[in-house]
Amino acid sequence: MFETIHSKQELLNLVNRVGILPFFKNSIPGWSLEECIEPNLWFGDLEGPWEWKGQMAKEKTCVYSKLIKNGNAWVSLEWFPDLCNYRRNGYDFEGLCEDGLVRYRDKLLMQYLSAHTPVLSKIAKRSWGLSKGYDAALTSLEMQTFVINQDFVYSIDKTGKPYGWGNALLTLPETYLGDEYVNQADRYSPQESFERLCQHLMSVLPGCDEAQLRKMLK
Secondary structure, eight states: OOOOBOSHHHHHHHHHHHSEEESSOOSSTTOSSTTTBOHHHHSSSSOOHHHHHHHHHHHTSEEEEEEETTEEEEEETTTHHHHHHHHHTTOOHHHHHHTTOSOHHHHHHHHHHHHHOSEEHHHHHHHSSOSSOHHHHHHHHHHTTSOEEEEEEEEEOTTSOEEEEEEEEEEOHHHHHOHHHHTTTTTSOHHHHHHHHHHHHHHHSTTOOHHHHHHHHO
16 A cells, blocks of 8 residues: 555655554554565564654654554654544543543553653553553553653663663653644544544545544544
8 A cells, every 4th residue: 555664764754644654454454564664674683663663752753652443553743633632532631530531540640650751661560559450551541642652762781782672661742742732633623633534544545444444543
C-alpha cells in the first residue's frame, strides 16, 4: 500500500501523510510500518524503526504511544489533537474522576505520573502503589491519550553500547507538547473529530474496510 521506508525521514513523511501509522501488522492489510519497512532495517545491525520511535518522540516530530486497538502507533502532530478530543470525549482527567468514570488503578497511576513526569516505565511500575494491574492501567491511559512516550531509554553494557528493547520514558502530552496544542481540536465535538479522522484515513487507505477502520480507532 505504501512505498518502502528506508530512513527515519521517510517514516516521518509517511506518518505526516497518513496521520496515524501503526507499528505492527493489524486487521487492515498494509496499514503498518512493519509491512513497508526495508526488511534489512526490521531486525539487523543497522539503525531502524526500533531506534527511530524513541528519536522521533524525543524530537517532537510526531506522537508515539499505544493508541490503536491497544497497539503502538505514530500519530502526526496535525491529527493528534483530534484523536485526543475524540478519545477524551470532552473530559479532562479530573472531570472523569469527578464523574466516577476512572478505575482506581488508572487514577493512582495518573496521580503518580503527574507528579513525576517524565519517568521511566519500569520505575513507575515499581512505585505507583499497587502490586498488579500496571500494564492494563498504562494501556488505558495511553489509549485515552493522557499518557505518551517521550523517549525510550536503553541499558548500557560495559563497553558503553546500548542494548535491549529500551524502556519507555513516560510523560503527559500537556506537559510535553503544551495545553494549547493538545486542546486545539476542542472547537469540534468529539464525534466530529472522530469523523474527521475516519474520513482522512479512508482517503489515504484505498480499499480499506471502513467498519474495521472505525473499530480500530475506537
